[in-house]
Amino acid sequence: QKEVEQNSGPLSVPEGAIASLNCTYSDRGSQSFFWYRQYSGKSPELIMFIYSNGDKEDGRFTAQLNKASQYVSLLIRDSQPSDSATYLCAVNRGNQFYFGTGTSLTVIP
């Protein structure tokens, strides 16, 4: 069983819509949870991190964590064409980090 699973997509949403990205993780010992954005050929860049159950908002982005369900999500409100990228979910357990394979998002103008 993979440590982190994401729907690979592609996910397409119209400009201005809400994009919803989901991630599940297998180990209940996972401590920290991250969302990264990666443009093609570039390095991952952090969008948000979340440590506690509930929601965390930062601008157009909201991360949601449900430890009981082992589920992390990222909502992007008012999606823009510049949000088109691959979104990576990552979890930390012990001293290691585990990444999902990413969800490709396309925002259609």
Next chain:
Amino acid sequence: EAQVTQNPRYLITVTGKKLTVTCSQNMNHEYMSWYRQDPGLGLRQIYYSMNVEVTDKGDVPEGYKVSRKEKRNFPLILESPSPNQTSLYFCAISGGATDTQYFGPGTRLTVL
């Protein structure tokens, strides 16, 4: 701003020819890590280091070595590269094992 540099950015080499990819940081962060990224497999951790002289295996350490002789540098060594090590490699740093990681620009390695 966290800065991570990797060299070289691109490398084409042949099977068995030893190579080193360097990683350097300007943030005095304790935690440094190497990943490889392959289509369909995502980012996988190769090795990580909690501090100087402290290194440990990640998920895919076979065929790689690392060293951490000083805090700012964390080179990745391929003693005898093989074609299955053709990949995109990223170095990452963070303030601690549970903290946000910042990634270098990546090194695209091709082993013929």
